[in-house]
Every structure is written in structure tokens, then in C-alpha cells.
Amino acid sequence: xxxxxxxxxxxxxxxxxxxxxxxxxxxxxxxxxxxxxxxxxxxxxxxxxxxxxxxxxxxxxxxxxxxxxxxxxxxxxxxxxxxxxxxxxxxxxxxxxxxxxxxxxxxxxxxx
Amino acid sequence: xxxxxxxxxxxxxxxxxxxxxxxxxxxxxxxxxxxxxxxxxxxxxxxxxxxxxxxxxxxxxxxxxxxxxxxxxxxxxxxxxxxxxxxxxxxxxxxxxxxxxxxxxxxxxxxxxxx
Numbered sequence: 001x002x003x004x005x006x007x008x009x010x011x012x013x014x015x016x017x018x019x020x021x022x023x024x025x026x027x028x029x030x031x032x033x034x035x036x037x038x039x040x041x042x043x044x045x046x047x048x049x050x051x052x053x054x055x056x057x058x059x060x061x062x063x064x065x066x067x068x069x070x071x072x073x074x075x076x077x078x079x080x081x082x083x084x085x086x087x088x089x090x091x092x093x094x095x096x097x098x099x100x101x102x103x104x105x106x107x108x109x110x111x112x
Numbered sequence: 113x114x115x116x117x118x119x120x121x122x123x124x125x126x127x128x129x130x131x132x133x134x135x136x137x138x139x140x141x142x143x144x145x146x147x148x149x150x151x152x153x154x155x156x157x158x159x160x161x162x163x164x165x166x167x168x169x170x171x172x173x174x175x176x177x178x179x180x181x182x183x184x185x186x187x188x189x190x191x192x193x194x195x196x197x198x199x200x201x202x203x204x205x206x207x208x209x210x211x212x213x214x215x216x217x218x219x220x221x222x223x224x225x226x227x
Contacts, residue, residue: 004154031212031213032211032212034215042220043219043220043221044155044203045218046215087154091212091213093211093212094168098160098211099157099160099168100145101157102154102156102157103154104152
């Protein structure tokens with residue numbers, strides 16, 4: 001079982017739709033959680049951190065459920081420019097400092 | 113300001129050749145990470161530096177892979193006797209903090225093709 005698992009998609013949605021991605025992680029000692037966005041042939045960039053209380057940034061809402069060990073990302077009013085791969089990221093302290101584990105990513109295509 | 117830079121951007125190596133990939137992190141960033149990203153996959157952790165100390169190299173796939181950051185800034189990832197399975201994008205990232213809670217800033221990557 002992978003440490004961080006995501007549905008690879010692709011999710012094909014029309015403009016204006018609401019779409020949600022989930023991600024599960026296996027290490028219960030994980031401490032930090034993020035969503036990164038990666039455009040085709042580009043480097044990953046931070047979309048948002050995920051806090052226990054949940055957090056919102058414009059059209060994007062992230063939730064963390066520690067008991068069930070999953071993270072979600074909700075995108076409202078999808079735009080064409082939201083088309084990308086969304087990477088779930090989990091970090092945990094270990095003896096070497098800390099380790100960051102990326103999921104394989106969920107691909108989103110937003111169509112006009 | 114300047115972001116993370118990597119060179120070369122593209123590298124084609126014949127099987128068995130040695131390659132060296134360079135990463136220039138954001139100035140002053142303490143933490144530096146190397147990742148390997150295969151097509152259609154997320155970045156896979158290779159190694160982590162805190163200043164010049166390599167604190168975690170558990171992700172390096174074999175002893176053909178070696179990374180260094182001798183002065184705590186620029187880092188080099190070296191792959192000896194390259195194999196076809198080494199073909200991937202190698203991403204470098206840096207972070208201002210030494211904990212797991214900070215944003216990592218990625219470079220554009222080096223696309224390595226081993227023929």
C-alpha cells in the first residue's frame with residue numbers, strides 16, 4: 001500500500017462545476033498536509049496548506065480528517081485555468097529530520 | 113527574487129555514463145530536497161539536506177546515486193553508470209524552515225533521458 005493514495009482521475013468537468021478530490025495517508029504520525037498543483041511539464045507549486053480546522057482560499061477549500069486519515073480538496077466554480085494535476089502531500093518527522101511524501105496526483109480537466 | 117534554478121534542463125546520457133545535476137536553491141534556504149518524478153507519477157523523495165548535512169538519503173534508489181551540498185547552498189546529484197530506469201525528471205526544492213510545515217519551492221527540474 002502506498003503511503004499517500006489519490007484517485008488518479010482524470011476528472012473531466014465543465015466550467016462552473018464543483019469538484020472534490022480525496023487523499024488518504026497511512027502514517028498516523030503525519031504532521032503537515034498540503035495540496036500542490038502541477039501543470040503539464042512544470043514544477044509543483046503550493047496551492048494551500050491543510051489545517052485541522054479546515055481552511056478556505058477563494059474557490060478552494062481543504063479539509064483534514066485525522067481520525068480517518070484523509071485530506072480533501074474542494075474546488076468551486078471551476079475555471080479552465082484550474083486544469084492541472086493536484087498533488088496531495090504529507091510530511092512527518094522521522095529520525096532523519098522529516099520526510100515529505102507526494103501522492104501520484106489527480107488530473108483535472110475543465111472544459112468550456 | 114530569484115527562485116530555485118537547476119541545470120542542465122535537459123540531459124541525454126548513454127547507458128553507463130555518469131551525470132551530474134546541479135541545484136541552486138533560494139538564497140538563505142536551509143532545507144534542500146531532491147525528488148525523482150517518473151512520467152504520470154508524483155515526485156518521489158530521494159534525499160534531504162539541512163544546510164550541508166545530509167540528514168536523510170533513504171530514498172536514493174541505489175549506491176549509484178550520490179548527492180552533496182558541501183557549503184550548504186548549491187547541491188549536486190550525481191548518478192553513476194546510468195541505466196534506462198534512471199530516465200525521469202529530477203526536481204530540486206528548497207525551504208526556509210527545518211520542519212515539515214513549510215512550503216517547498218521547486219526548481220524547473222532536469223529531464224534525464226538515458227538511451
